[in-house]
Amino acid sequence: MTSPATPTTAVSVLAPAKVNLILRILDRRPDGFHNLWSLMQTVRLEDTVSVRLSDEHEEIRLHCDAPGLAVDHTNLVYRAAAAALRRSGRSVGLTIALGKRIPMGAGLGGGSSDAAATILALNQLLNLGWTVKDMMEVGQALGSDVPFFFTAPSAFVSGRGEQVAPVRLVGSKWVVLVNPGFPVETKWAYHRLSSTRAAVRPLSPAQAALAGAAEVSWNTVLPLMENDFETPVFDAHPILRQIRTRLLAEGAEAALLSGSGATVFGLFADEATAVRAAASFQYDTALTVFVVPVGSGPLACRV
Ligand SMILES: C[C@@](CO)(OP(=O)(O)O)[C@H](O)COP(=O)(O)OP(=O)(O)OC[C@H]1O[C@@H](n2ccc(N)nc2=O)[C@H](O)[C@@H]1O
């Protein structure tokens, strides 16, 4: 005789950081957002979102180990849980634990990834039966970067961030992430970019040819890597340009600002070279340095 299945009451999701391998910021739209074109890639630096059903009727309680990050309705995890419950029509109590490893205001999409992980966890925990498209709809109202995380590990992203096309990046790379210890606010970076550049530069023919491919090789991607935020953000924070120069001198195949900053990352062919490059930053105590491989799988629940 088989015993009835025990209902799941807790789900954990690892929420990965992202880097933008290519980030082109195009025209400003009537809604104030910019159209963009990006090749985004997850990396194995992860927050943890653990969601548990609780007895507190209709209450969301969020706990977080990062001092200085609010656990109220301003936190993207709280907002994602509230939005998912609203759409599902379910009224349950939730206790959520957020473990932060991803630096904040870092261009690594930590808050957006946490939001996507929360929506995925609730879909599983409450048996909502949502498709990826359903989850993206809930997520895109919370932040432009959220939909990407449902197409992890790699995707072309366009529109405001809501149009995502998964792509297979063949092979692997090691990544050195160098965070300078201060944040760059996304809104500030977009404003500074659009108020300092003379004109919007279209995608290069090679970038345009890449868009929408189902599979690409790193050798194709590496020479096409660029980020339109580098000039305005590096001009305001010259240390970031120096970090990129150092990563290249230490053997990075490419090095770039991630998103609107402030993290600069380098791509390496192997772990040993990446570890050696990371060690060259060890005397600068203001910096936080991570050595991780690129992501290789989708966002997933662990019961
Ligand atoms: C720049 C990127 C590149 O991946 O990442 P980050 O550096 O933030 O990680 C994203 O476009 C950031 O996405 P996200 O961080 O979700 O931004 P949102 O909360 O939606 O928007 C914050 C602000 O950025 C500006 N914004 C954002 C996205 C977009 N396509 N156009 C914009 O102009 C708007 O001024 C908006 O008020």
Ligand SMILES: Nc1ncnc2c1ncn2[C@@H]1O[C@H](COP(=O)(O)OP(=O)(O)O)[C@@H](O)[C@H]1O
């Ligand atoms: N769960 C969360 N994790 C990180 N930041 C959050 C979260 N919820 C709200 N925020 C706010 O969003 C801001 C930017 O978030 P983050 O995703 O870390 O940076 P970025 O947009 O540069 O990738 C933070 O400075 C913080 O005020």
